[in-house]
Amino acid sequence: MKILIDEGKCVGAGQCVLAAADVFDQRDEDGIVILLDAVPPHELLPQVQDAAARCPALAIEVVE
Amino acid sequence: MTNTQHTRTQPTVRTCPFDPPEEYRTLREQAPVTPMTLPDGATGWLVTRYEDVRAVLSDPRFSAKRTIPGAGSPEMNDAPVPPPPPGMFILMDAPEHTRFRRLLTGQFTVRRMRQLAPAVEKIVAEQLEAMASAEGPVDLVQAFALPVPSLVICELLGVPYADREEFQRNSATFLRLDASPEESQQAQTAMRGYIHQLALAKRENPTDDILSELVQSGELTDEELAGVGVLLLIAGHETTANMIALSTMCLLRDPEQLGALRADPSLMDSAIEELLRYLTIIQFGLRRTALEDVELHGHQIKEGSLVVASLASGNRDAAHFTDAPERLDVGRPFSPHLAFGHGIHQCLGQQLARVEMKAALSGLLDRFPTLRLAVPVEQVPMRDNMLVYGVHELPVTW
Ligand code: HEM
Ligand code: SF4
Numbered sequence: 001m002k003i004l005i006d007e008g009k010c011v012g013a014g015q016c017v018l019a020a021a022d023v024f025d026q027r028d029e030d031g032i033v034i035l036l037d038a039v040p041p042h043e044l045l046p047q048v049q050d051a052a053a054r055c056p057a058l059a060i061e062v063v064e
Numbered sequence: 065m066t067n068t069q070h071t072r073t074q075p076t077v078r079t080c081p082f083d084p085p086e087e088y089r090t091l092r093e094q095a096p097v098t099p100m101t102l103p104d105g106a107t108g109w110l111v112t113r114y115e116d117v118r119a120v121l122s123d124p125r126f127s128a129k130r131t132i133p134g135a136g137s138p139e140m141n142d143a144p145v146p147p148p149p150p151g152m153f154i155l156m157d158a159p160e161h162t163r164f165r166r167l168l169t170g171q172f173t174v175r176r177m178r179q180l181a182p183a184v185e186k187i188v189a190e191q192l193e194a195m196a197s198a199e200g201p202v203d204l205v206q207a208f209a210l211p212v213p214s215l216v217i218c219e220l221l222g223v224p225y226a227d228r229e230e231f232q233r234n235s236a237t238f239l240r241l242d243a244s245p246e247e248s249q250q251a252q253t254a255m256r257g258y259i260h261q262l263a264l265a266k267r268e269n270p271t272d273d274i275l276s277e278l279v280q281s282g283e284l285t286d287e288e289l290a291g292v293g294v295l296l297l298i299a300g301h302e303t304t305a306n307m308i309a310l311s312t313m314c315l316l317r318d319p320e321q322l323g324a325l326r327a328d329p330s331l332m333d334s335a336i337e338e339l340l341r342y343l344t345i346i347q348f349g350l351r352r353t354a355l356e357d358v359e360l361h362g363h364q365i366k367e368g369s370l371v372v373a374s375l376a377s378g379n380r381d382a383a384h385f386t387d388a389p390e391r392l393d394v395g396r397p398f399s400p401h402l403a404f405g406h407g408i409h410q411c412l413g414q415q416l417a418r419v420e421m422k423a424a425l426s427g428l429l430d431r432f433p434t435l436r437l438a439v440p441v442e443q444v445p446m447r448d449n450m451l452v453y454g455v456h457e458l459p460v461t462w
Contacts, residue, residue: 012170031171056121057408
């Protein structure tokens with residue numbers, strides 16, 4: 001699994017952090033998404049998919 | 065406008081105080097995208113399915129600006145609407161919107177809001193103590209649900225303690241139903257003026273709060289700063305207050321769900337998401353304007369048309385919430401809901417709202433183990449015709 005994020009789209013809603021705190025965080029300055037782990041272990045897939053589905057700005061893409 | 069297509073009106077009559085109007089179910093099944101006359105007489109399209117609501121709200125062809133002047137299509141609502149006041153970014157599109165949102169998101173991250181939790185819990189505890197010292201019954205709205213978010217916004221904006229009483233009085237008038245248009249205009253002007261003054265004071269003496277950071281960023285004019293402050297107040301006060309009061313009422317009359325929550329407080333997070341979904345207090349949905357012709361389920365939505373995305377209907381859509389969406393289930397596994405909207409305007413304050421609801425509901429249930437309604441459910445005055453649904457008053461005792 002590989003994750004792509006689009007900072008330009010991110011609106012800082014923090015849904016991804018709620019869904020998968022091991023994989024996503026937010027920058028302190030502007031709340032924009034930070035990818036903590038671009039290639040997370042497979043068992044996190046459901047959480048990561050959940051994050052992508054929750055993101056209101058469609059800023060997260062999961063490539064399996 | 066007279067157009068036979070628009071004879072259907074947006075459903076507003078509820079049969080149960082916690083369920084959206086019954087007609088939504090039929091609409092989702094038979095006419096998920098339908099021409100509609102809205103409660104205020106405007107005409108447009110009503111979108112009722114979960115997937116379509118998300119699609120509309122994340123599609124840049126649907127603008128958050130009110131009607132675009134001069135588009136001239138038959139579905140257009142003709143009165144041109146003035147541009148949003150400075151700082152009112154909830155009514156702006158990208159990139160204008162982005163400029164404001166980016167400045168604020170850093171202040172509303174999951175982490176920042178969790179750091180604020182102790183301050184919120186303290187406010188909650190103080191309100192509960194004051195309430196407990198009174199004899200029941202008390203009106204939970206006035207005693208608890210309204211003051212908590214108001215004080216939290218004071219904390220967030222950095223309103224000094226000495227000013228809080230007046231701040232609360234003004235914001236209460238601002239939100240009061242029976243205030244005359246002059247009164248509420250006056251209160252709004254007073255709030256704007258106050259926040260403006262406060263911003264100037266923060267420029268001199270910055271403290272640790274949003275307003276100070278915004279001032280220091282140097283990105284906003286004084287008018288924009290005041291506008292952002294007023295927007296945070298409007299968007300964050302009435303909504304959270306109604307979620308606290310309506311959630312309490314909903315739980316008090318559902319002994320089974322309340323019992324489950326009291327027995328296992330670790331259910332609180334999922335209970336909050338479920339209450340947000342189940343009650344969807346932005347009851348008439350979100351309005352957007354088509355910037356160009358858009359096809360939706362075979363309907364031609366003409367440029368300039370108003371489109372209403374029904375959050376309340378989408379949140380009861382069995383195609384997405386497959387396990388009995390009409391039931392309140394505090395243990396329901398999370399599935400993204402629409403209570404905070406979707407797309408670039410999705411609620412900026414949602415993490416704060418979660419922190420506030422959690423502190424308020426946990427605090428209330430802990431402090432008053434025998435809390436109950438002081439009047440029959442039918443006698444609770446509901447906010448049926450208000451944009452933000454909830455209760456006008458909630459007499460409780462213990
Ligand atoms: C349970 C309580 C709340 C509910 C149900 C709620 C709901 C919503 C919804 C549905 C939207 C989207 C509006 C649209 O797309 O047109 C929104 C936007 C917004 N909310 Fe909330 N909200 C709540 C609490 C708060 C709080 C506590 C704050 C801040 C202190 C806040 C600040 C905002 C702001 C600033 C926006 C505009 C965001 C933008 O345009 O980018 N809200 N809210
Ligand atoms: S959920 Fe999407 S918009 Fe929100 S912080 Fe994460 S990436 Fe950004």
